[in-house]
Amino acid sequence: MAEAVFEDIRLLTDLFDPQEIIRATADRTMTKGGAASFTGYVSSNDGVEALELSHYEPLTLTGMKKLAIAARERFDLKAITIVHRVGRMTPGDPIVCVAAASRHRRDAINAVDFCMDHLKSAAWFWKRELKHGEWHWIEPRQADHEDLARWNPE
């Protein structure tokens, strides 16, 4: 089963179209079921003018690929796509798009939820925001640990 899964894991430095990604993920399923997705966008809240995302290349893509494998092992998937922007973005730009296709709705939705919760521990991203002409690093937050704990109830 695992070999038939369509997988598309990418780090992009340019603007991407989440709809193309969601469509491609849904289209790759041989017998249609359902496709779930989540796309995160750069916020313009609190006067953010730009967002810069840096990462450590030797770990990032490897981490994202391992995450896709973990999702495929945990859920019954036909396709899984994880696309992440790096570099400088402006408000409204998509940062991340995760899409999953499955014969079972719950598996598709849960795989998206699982990948989003695990992205920060699987890949290493640091973000800083430009506000009023000054760059500010975005701090880690406790909720990320709680997000992860949801998947290991023991």
Next chain:
Amino acid sequence: MAEAVFEDIRLLTDLFDPQEIIRATADRTMTKGGAASFTGYVSSNDGVEALELSHYEPLTLTGMKKLAIAARERFDLKAITIVHRVGRMTPGDPIVCVAAASRHRRDAINAVDFCMDHLKSAAWFWKRELKHGEWHWIEPRQADHEDLARWNPE
């Protein structure tokens, strides 16, 4: 807050593009956060040639609108879209697309999950499949009740 929410609830008799719907839902958010979606497609499993979805019009759209209101009350949403096909479809056609936008990822994903679980009790749809030239009604299933029970832990 409730009045600022973008809402698009539709029953369609013709083919629709889920990507347009997801894009419109994400675009309607003033300050971007994230957009989650689920799209269900007509399956071609077991030699299905066509799917016909009938409904009871006085209840269906009203039920879908009430469901959108329930989702808005339960989750912090900026946009909610529920689009459902009725009539005759062929394998690969999208049947249903639910999309939700929120400042908070968890709210967007959970709203989609919630609406999908509640659609069958909010609206009245009956499906029959054409297989080898014969129509067969699709039976109710127990799992639908379990899906609903997830949202009322008491």
Next chain:
Amino acid sequence: MAVTILFLGPLRDKAGEDSRAVAAPLDWTGLIEAVGSEIARELADDRVNIACGGKVLSDKTTLNALDGDEVALLPPVSGG
């Protein structure tokens, strides 16, 4: 005018027609008599609901359809 009984989903096949006009008023007993024994057996199933005038009845035996009302017989919705 009269009361229109609508057969929905699989009940349409069992009834052999989309709808039937019967004399108003129509209560639960009248409905059972009007639809024939096969549909009557289906109506006994708790999962089969009845809508009158566009509203699902919480207790279908309280049906009281008046002249011009539409009575929809709603079998359980399909899974999947």
Next chain:
Amino acid sequence: MAVTILFLGPLRDKAGEDSRAVAAPLDWTGLIEAVGSEIARELADDRVNIACGGKVLSDKTTLNALDGDEVALLPPVSGG
């Protein structure tokens, strides 16, 4: 050749540079001495990880970087 120390995310600002080349081999004590007191304080934080040769160390004090290795200092990732 030498060992390259990479300062990532907010640590880059604190170090005032992207990377620094130091003599090989490099262990935990050598690293602490090489990075200066401000970065050394950051490294004492459990949430700051170290990768050597593209792998995150489960115990950063076991660092043993050889000639040509890249030692990446990984502060906690950003929230949101």
